[in-house]
Amino acid sequence: MTTTLDRETADRFARIALGHVEREYPHKPGHVLAGASDLQSPRETHPVFFGSFDWHSCVHGYWMLVRLLNRFPDMPSAEAIRALLTRQLTGESIAGECATFDRPMNRGFERPYGWGWLLKLAAELEAAEDRSFARTLRPLTDRIVARIHYFLPLATYPVRVGTHFNTAFALRLATDYGEAVKDKALNDLLRTTARRWYGRDANCPAWGEPSGDDFLSSTLIEAECMRRLLPEAEFSEWWTHFMPNLMQCEPKTLFVPATVSDRSDGKIAHLDGLNLSRAWCWRSLAKSVAEPDARRQIMDEAAANHLATALPHVAGDYMGEHWLASFAVLALEA
Template identity: 45%
Template sequence: MNELPPSDDAALIAGRSDWIGDDAAARLTAHPLDGVDTEYPHATGAIDGPEDVTPPRERHPVFYGCFDWHSAVHSHWCLVRALRLFPDHPDRDEIAAGIDERLTSERVAGEVAWFEEHGTFERPYGWAWLLALAAELDRWDDPRAARWGDTLRPLEERIRSLVRERFLPMDRPFRVGTHGNSAFSLSLVLDHARSVDDDALERSVVETALAFYRDDADAPVGDEPRGWDFLSPALAEADLMRRVLDADEFAAWFSEFLPEVDALPAPVSVADGESGVALHLVGLNVSRAWMLAGVADALPAGSRATALRESAVEHARRGVDEAFTDDYDGSHWLSSFVCYHLTRNEGGIGIVE
């Protein structure tokens, strides 16, 4: 595993440190840049029958790389975000040329056609990341971003429709630590709705969040992780509710939801040589870091917020340090999580509106 240079704890939590510079920008995008054009190995996804051996590029003309569709989507999010936040990115031309090649009207039409036939494919995690990508393009005041956003829009609109029709009406939340987690996807969809000024979608997400989580208390955070989690069900829920409730309401809700902050879990260890789904635990440390930090930001100053920030630092140091593995089991997705954490206070990501 590669190691990061030391950085100030407070700066790390704010997504601001000396580590974030030209070298850091290139490091954040190195694996996504390679992965978005890496067709194999690839997760199988939907199969229509024994004769179905359609290559990934034919199934998913834009998002065929990075082992699976959702990782290809959030790797594109990472690339676009890096271009927006780092104007002097050393690989800017290469990244832009690749997006230009993949993101064409014809290829996006192929992606839309896939979702016309496979209406629950990647629900809800991949859908949420696609809307995060669209929101990132919308935030960036740049002619290329406007062009890419216009090209992506038919898929964005299709996914937004699917979210309205096949995600938000669900009668219960999925409280898991993997792709089916409802709270994390709701957070990304809510950030999207606010970014693109979709008031109707924002209202629907808020209503769903309140119906799912308003009455929750005594979260069993000490039981996590429950397997190869890369998200904390409890913290993902809190990270959503800080977006939904005003400051006083959230502080009251959180005091019931997690009464004992001294019971926060420690970072999860990943043994040397572990690979495959075990690397989910690296992602868990990183996602816990941004969720803990986001919740701390939403609480009034005091011992509870301090405890959350200290835990966030511990998780960030462990997770970010281990995320830059060259093992494709982790490299095809972990850089996006690091980018999300380290830049969380930029462009609306993680900000309490």
């Protein structure tokens, strides 16, 4: 089993995404219909991100494609990715995406999961050799940044579930964009919010993990969010208090890969994503402690177990195939 992202694996994942980012149906809409005029096809509502079963999965399918293109610009599928970006990321199509976001009833559309992924895509486009696509996306990017600035001060409490509403995951992804464009105001807001929401957390019991349709560990993604946002010394102290029994592999549930009983069920298939996202978090968190700290080996082993359990199931049934490769890339690159 591969444990790093090589050219062959990248091309395989890219071909999976190329097979669904322009697949319009089946489609799960996520916006509010304010009237009959809002009854449109997915492609009419979302001129770019109409594929991959739902809007956010299509966004992170594009993120993965751009990421893989940036890493392996000569892989066999590279030209197909460039053609897709040229065909789809146009000023007119992004204006159509913005129009959907601007509908009065869509204030909370894709908050916060899709917001985080859109900014993650924008960050990757900023790192591309051709930055014209980042400029094309910017009207939508700016809308998301503005919504984050408006929403976070109003959000008294975090959301700690293991699904799309998890706030730590969105902060974690948004930070990559803030750093990519050196947006100090955004990153200051993200850091202040993370401290306010999670700074006093300690002795995490990981209660309720995993739930039946989790694709995130609310415990580990919180830790990964804090690792990404806090200065090294501050995070080290926080992490020690947050998971004081790590050397005893406690809470035990975080070290045991989830069982996936039916990959044709979209909710149960989320658990493959849980295993991949846990692998990503464990790998990233392991690198926050230096050798010969024994915690590093424990975390690396936990990551390897989760990765080995999930990686063979990235493709197969469309309920997982339309999104899992993105999480595999996060895990393999951690």
